[in-house]
Amino acid sequence: MNVNGKHFRTIWIENNNNGIVKIIDQRFLPHRFVVEDLTSVGEVAVAIKDMHVRGAGLIGAAAGYGMYLAALHAPWDEFFDHSMKHAAGLLLAARPTAVNLNWAVQKQFEAMEAASTNAEKVAVAYKTACHIADMDAAHCQMIGEHGLPIIEEISRKKAGKPVNILTHCNAGWLAFVDFGTATAPIYAAFEKGMDVHVWVDETRPRNQGASLTAWELAQQKVPHTVITDNAGGHLMQHGKVDMVIVGSDRTTFTGDVANKIGTYLKALAANDNGVPFFVALPSSTIDWEIEDGLAQIPIEERGAEEVKYMEGLCEGEIKKVLLTPENSPAANFAFDVTPARLVTALITERGICKPQKEDLLRLFPERKR
Amino acid sequence: MNVNGKHFRTIWIENNNNGIVKIIDQRFLPHRFVVEDLTSVGEVAVAIKDMHVRGAGLIGAAAGYGMYLAALHAPWDEFFDHSMKHAAGLLLAARPTAVNLNWAVQKQFEAMEAASTNAEKVAVAYKTACHIADMDAAHCQMIGEHGLPIIEEISRKKAGKPVNILTHCNAGWLAFVDFGTATAPIYAAFEKGMDVHVWVDETRPRNQGASLTAWELAQQKVPHTVITDNAGGHLMQHGKVDMVIVGSDRTTFTGDVANKIGTYLKALAANDNGVPFFVALPSSTIDWEIEDGLAQIPIEERGAEEVKYMEGLCEGEIKKVLLTPENSPAANFAFDVTPARLVTALITERGICKPQKEDLLRLFPERKR
Secondary structure, three states: EOOOOOOOOOOOEEEOHHHHHHHOOOHHOOOOEEEEOOOOOHHHHHHOOOOOOOOOHHHHHHHHHHHHHHHHOOOOOOHHHHHHHHHHHHHHHHHOOOHHHHHHHHHHHHHHHOOOOOHHHHHHHHHHHHHHHHHHHHHHHHHHHHHHHHHHHHHHOOOOEEEEEEEEOOHHHHHOOOOOOOOHHHHHHHHHOEEEEEEEOOOOOOOHHHHHHHHHHHHOOOOEEEEOOHHHHHHOOOOOOOOOEOOEEEEEEOOOOOEOOOOOHHHHHHHOOOOOOEEEOOOOHOOOOOOOOOHHHHEEEEEOOOHHHEEEEEEEEEEEEEEEOOOOOOOOOEEEEEEEHHHHEEEOOOEEOOOOOHHHHHHHHHHOO | OOOOOEOOOEEEEEOOOOOOEEEEEEOOOOOOOEEEOOOOOOHHHHHHHOOOOOOOHHHHHHHHHHHHHHHHOOOOOOOOHHHHHHHHHHHHHHHHHHHHHHHHHHHHHHHHHHHHOHHHHHHHHHHHHHHHHHHHHHHHHHHHHHHHHHHHHHHHHHHOEEEEEOOOOOOOOOHOOOOOOOOOHHHHHHHHOOOEEOOOOOOOOOOOOHHHHHHHHHHHOOOOOEEOOOOHHHHOOOOOOOOOEEOOOOOEOOOOEEEOHHHHHHHHHHHHOOOOOOEOOHHHHEOOOOHHHHHHHHOEEEEHHHHEEEEEEEOOOEEEOOOOOOOOOOOOEEEEEHHHHOOOOOOOOEEEEOHHHHHHHOOHHHHHO
């Protein structure tokens, strides 16, 4: 998508591939646009852990590139495999809830297995990393195409009046390599000239909505309004939300959706007010092993300081302010699980389906066992 | 309640009543404890509008004292009544959703009507203001007594294990003259030696939970943990909340509850997880005219800057940081309405009742028409 009118992806290697992975360092958005160079798998792991990059697809793509950097710098001997396993461990420990992390790492191992020499493995890892990123962008674009008719239909029913779409967190292009998932249908509708307006949940504690989603919508010139996470229910009660679209960090094959903390509350409000609640996701985030999302998906707990402090721009500098009494404890659960019963439909790169096993298997028959 | 071990109310006139109303200026909490002197109804209106004081009961008490200051400084002639009407208008315009504002102003008019001279009216206004404040404190204490058995029962069922109570916004003593409403049963249980733990919703955009509720619980030494507004649903899904208690800015006689934005989302989550959801309120916040809270209670919209900026302590100073892109619009609805069907019971100064007309009229039979 665009940054100041120029096309960018969130992660890339420049043509003269010199072992430098470039990322948009999202910690400084929306206030500063910073590109960071990553030259080792350790730096990639830190970038994932400390959220220079975040979001299901982008974490997967970063892990793919991280494995490539690990291969590039691995010792040229029998320790290669050991070194790659160590790299995988580093990456997997960075964010425990993100299923794409494991998915990308496994893709790399599978691809490298076919290669016989270490040099070949490096070449394969490079190709695979680029392929993971390209596929992520392509899948997001297809999610946009599949989601577009939903917005078109609401727009028709409203006789062209603005379609009000609420989204939580950032499942925009900043969370993927390009296009985004929740935002992809919105961008597609906007490009077709439809009148859309996005309610952007702030998304405490890390404010990915206020800082990232608002920023990327502004860069794309899509009309939007930032609201607190508390406001969505009230808006739905008063008919000011036509649909909700969120992303997902992990979706069970039974349709339970792990996504940013607070998603469940919006799903409850949508359900209570007859507002359709869509989850847009590439199939790489589907967990085909887990049946009960609530009981089985591990929920990452992050540091209390993310709740107690808030970062923002103050007199031209990015500063942190303390919100709570200094000694009050705080808890910081990063995700929650929205049960399938509250989800209207899943929008995947292969099409739309109900959040249930039979429907998902119809779209992904290769998963039948 | 206590501040650094010393007893305080949130608003008072010192014994040598010299026309100075003292308030805790809550804008600086939790970082600084500031007492402000108010000497005119204009200053009181500003203190209400700009939230030096806030919360249903405290706004009512402040309005009572504001009317007294207005009477004290009103011209000693036939313009007295006109001047008092002007003062009432000033106060009523300060916060449109707070029903106590109107209630306290009307109480003052009724009281003054019986007085024949202007001097008598001033004396009556003083007495009435003090009475409003005293009654507020007394009612909160009684709410504590009526709510206590609910916590005792949960504590018994859990065999003394900590009772986890979630609250939203600040319906603590800082929102009233003393004791608070939602907090009153908690303080009562804590004083009786029960093991209680409070999940404190941050309460964006103004963070009354993180800044005020956490502060007053800390001052009272009640165990608590600050969480984002997004987290409550997840905690309830995992059995980590035994009950919810919130306050109310206005409750219809049919049991619909207007309270801080986001309350409705917590009520939905409580309902979805079988967690009892209590609303503690003095009867002064009951609106006996309005039947349909959702359709009829006006919801105050406040400035976008409260959403776009966040205030906190930075390097020893209170500073504001910008969270969103500078030009992104933001909307700021201050309250939402929780329909009666989601409320387990109301806790009033006269006892506990179901959120429905018949039950409320049983407690307040003088309201029957």
